[in-house]
Amino acid sequence: MTATVSTPVYEGPIEVLLQLVNSHQVDIYDVPLLAVVDAFVAEIANWDSVDLPTLSEFLVIAAVLVELKSRRLLPGSGDVDPDEELVGWEERDLLLARLLECQAYAAAADGFSLLLEQAARAVPRTAGLDDDFVVNAPDLLEGVTPDQVAEAFLRATAERPVPTVDLYHVTVDTVTVADAVSELALRLPSAGRATFRQLTRHLTSRIEIIVRFLALLELCKQGRVSLDQGHTFGDLEVTWVPGAPTTVSVGASQFDEYEG
Amino acid sequence: MTLSPEARAIEAVLVVAVEPVPPGLLAELLELPVEQIEPFCDELAESCRVGGRGFEVVRIAGGLRIQTHPDMASYVERFANVGVSSRLSAAALETLAIVAYKQPVSRAQIAALRGVNVDGVVRLLEHRGYIAAAGRATGPGQAVLYATTEAFLERLGLDRLDQLPPVEDLLPGPEALAELEEQMRPVADG
Amino acid sequence: MTLSPEARAIEAVLVVAVEPVPPGLLAELLELPVEQIEPFCDELAESCRVGGRGFEVVRIAGGLRIQTHPDMASYVERFANVGVSSRLSAAALETLAIVAYKQPVSRAQIAALRGVNVDGVVRLLEHRGYIAAAGRATGPGQAVLYATTEAFLERLGLDRLDQLPPVEDLLPGPEALAELEEQMRPVADG
Numbered sequence: 001m002t003a004t005v006s007t008p009v010y011e012g013p014i015e016v017l018l019q020l021v022n023s024h025q026v027d028i029y030d031v032p033l034l035a036v037v038d039a040f041v042a043e044i045a046n047w048d049s050v051d052l053p054t055l056s057e058f059l060v061i062a063a064v065l066v067e068l069k070s071r072r073l074l075p076g077s078g079d080v081d082p083d084e085e086l087v088g089w090e091e092r093d094l095l096l097a098r099l100l101e102c103q104a105y106a107a108a109a110d111g112f113s114l115l116l117e118q119a120a121r122a123v124p125r126t127a128g129l130d131d132d133f134v135v136n137a138p139d140l141l142e143g144v145t146p147d148q149v150a151e152a153f154l155r156a157t158a159e160r161p162v163p164t165v166d167l168y169h170v171t172v173d174t175v176t177v178a179d180a181v182s183e184l185a186l187r188l189p190s191a192g193r194a195t196f197r198q199l200t201r202h203l204t205s206r207i208e209i210i211v212r213f214l215a216l217l218e219l220c221k222q223g224r225v226s227l228d229q230g231h232t233f234g235d236l237e238v239t240w241v242p243g244a245p246t247t248v249s250v251g252a253s254q255f256d257e258y259e260g
Numbered sequence: 261m262t263l264s265p266e267a268r269a270i271e272a273v274l275v276v277a278v279e280p281v282p283p284g285l286l287a288e289l290l291e292l293p294v295e296q297i298e299p300f301c302d303e304l305a306e307s308c309r310v311g312g313r314g315f316e317v318v319r320i321a322g323g324l325r326i327q328t329h330p331d332m333a334s335y336v337e338r339f340a341n342v343g344v345s346s347r348l349s350a351a352a353l354e355t356l357a358i359v360a361y362k363q364p365v366s367r368a369q370i371a372a373l374r375g376v377n378v379d380g381v382v383r384l385l386e387h388r389g390y391i392a393a394a395g396r397a398t399g400p401g402q403a404v405l406y407a408t409t410e411a412f413l414e415r416l417g418l419d420r421l422d423q424l425p426p427v428e429d430l431l432p433g434p435e436a437l438a439e440l441e442e443q444m445r446p447v448a449d450g
Numbered sequence: 451m452t453l454s455p456e457a458r459a460i461e462a463v464l465v466v467a468v469e470p471v472p473p474g475l476l477a478e479l480l481e482l483p484v485e486q487i488e489p490f491c492d493e494l495a496e497s498c499r500v501g502g503r504g505f506e507v508v509r510i511a512g513g514l515r516i517q518t519h520p521d522m523a524s525y526v527e528r529f530a531n532v533g534v535s536s537r538l539s540a541a542a543l544e545t546l547a548i549v550a551y552k553q554p555v556s557r558a559q560i561a562a563l564r565g566v567n568v569d570g571v572v573r574l575l576e577h578r579g580y581i582a583a584a585g586r587a588t589g590p591g592q593a594v595l596y597a598t599t600e601a602f603l604e605r606l607g608l609d610r611l612d613q614l615p616p617v618e619d620l621l622p623g624p625e626a627l628a629e630l631e632e633q634m635r636p637v638a639d640g
Contacts, residue, residue: 109357116348149543313461
């Protein structure tokens with residue numbers, strides 16, 4: 001972590017700032033987070049290439065700082081009802097536990113780094129058997145088949161993973177609003193009335209649920225369903241307008257495709 | 261001081277071994293009960309220290325091996341060109357620490373602790389041979405669980421995992437804890 | 451009796467050396483004139499005799515090397531025949547397979563494919579007669595090239611090398627690939 005920050009109360013690496021805040025030597029209340037972010041952005045501007053580990057490290061630290069600060073800025077116990085205060089304390093304890101755990105692993109990482117360095121100074125002997133040493137060795141290849149040799153070759157030459165930015169978390173399912181519209185147009189007339197929760201219960205990925213929602217908005221726009229929500233964040237009730245056409249008359253191309 | 265025949269034999273075997281030799285195998289070769297092997301291993305290691313040899317005999321990853329004395333690193337590096345394999349980033353080291361202390365552990369569990377996506381780092385550590393898949397979780401999704409490897413112990417120069425400092429020792433002390441807690445208290449009641 | 455720093459350094463270098471080390475190279479490493487190296491080599495060899503070590507330091511093929519003491523031959527032989535070496539390790543089998551399919555091939559080329567130092571394993575395979583030096587590369591350094599031997603074919607029950615299964619046949623088909631890809635998709639935690 002090379003990024004440094006400069007604020008009225010502190011100047012130096014951002015990582016150290018977090019440590020200072022944690023050890024109570026700097027009051028997070030006095031640290032303008034904007035200055036921290038500005039300093040980091042300025043630092044990035046000087047980079048020749050993007051250093052992903054440092055970037056993500058900054059985000060983690062910045063997030064912790066924001067969380068700490070937001071807690072300091074929260075009104076005191078007098079202003080909140082006891083239940084909410086309890087929830088606040090629970091969250092606070094969780095955050096505390098997490099900070100402690102992170103500190104412990106950071107300390108362990110320092111230890112590992114030291115061990116690695118020490119261990120690298122000693123090189124093991126790997127010369128193996130002396131050339132002129134005569135061994136009446138049993139056949140090491142006993143039971144080995146030509147196929148196993150071939151498999152070993154493939155194992156040995158298999159491409160090794162190259163560290164890359166992992167995109168596996170990006171779903172490759174392509175879901176279209178058109179598909180969702182036709183599905184809903186089939187399901188809803190017989191169901192009569194359903195909640196959005198019921199309609200999306202069988203779905204697991206977020207993008208599918210979002211597409212289902214867009215499909216409903218589309219149907220609503222076409223006047224084929226009516227949507228009703230009792231209160232904010234309440235269940236969304238979906239009612240099929242009696243007599244509305246159940247076929248999708250519009251071409252699929254009219255709808256967007258979504259790829260997560 | 262001269263080595264005992266048993267310590268000599270152990271040394272000879274270690275000279276031709278290409279990986280750490282477990283005490284059980286040494287016992288088999290010397291036709292001795294395994295508990296009698298230990299003193300001879302100690303004698304051998306001690307003789308290297310006392311004699312100021314250029315190598316040492318150490319317990320690594322559950323076995324005995326000969327390795328160059330750390331003080332000779334500059335000569336060995338120049339000769340073998342065995343430069344320290346490229347350094348691990350702070351993020352990689354912390355991830356490695358989490359796996360070492362929480363194993364077996366899934367990627368999601370590591371990510372939850374680190375607060376970031378750790379897929380790339382986990383892959384790097386797996387590729388370097390420090391960690392490996394060691395089964396699957398029983399829960400839904402059956403996430404792959406990771407554990408550290410023998411190579412991890414060898415790279416860190418450790419004999420067993422329990423030689424790592426207990427994680428309690430790494431936690432900040434009670435004072436730091438109290439201060440941290442103080443810091444997190446909302447302003448008005450502080 | 452304690453070794454001189456120079457003898458220690460020489461011993462450390464010999465411990466990691468796979469081939470005999472010429473005195474000229476030792477002199478270079480220790481930054482000493484070559485004629486001053488000789489006495490330290492003698493000191494080292496003598497210390498092994500006096501201390502009753504399990505190995506000796508000898509002049510072979512114009513260089514110095516560590517080898518097991520002849521008196522310990524029975525243990526070394528037993529070690530070579532039982533335990534770890536009674537079957538080829540996965541690493542050794544993979545190295546053998548690379549030589550079989552890519553021959554003639556240099557140690558460096560094998561190491562590049564395996565991603566690790568293969569000196570010990572190549573030596574083991576050569577020692578057991580499964581592979582042998584089969585010429586030298588034309589490039590700089592003229593690296594030794596290895597090929598499999600008649601004994602290798604015999605042990606596998608083959609007449610000719612081209613009876614080895616073609617490796618293309620073993621490449622996973624499109625279905626297996628799709629399945630593999632499926633497995634690599636994240637589970638619910640991904």
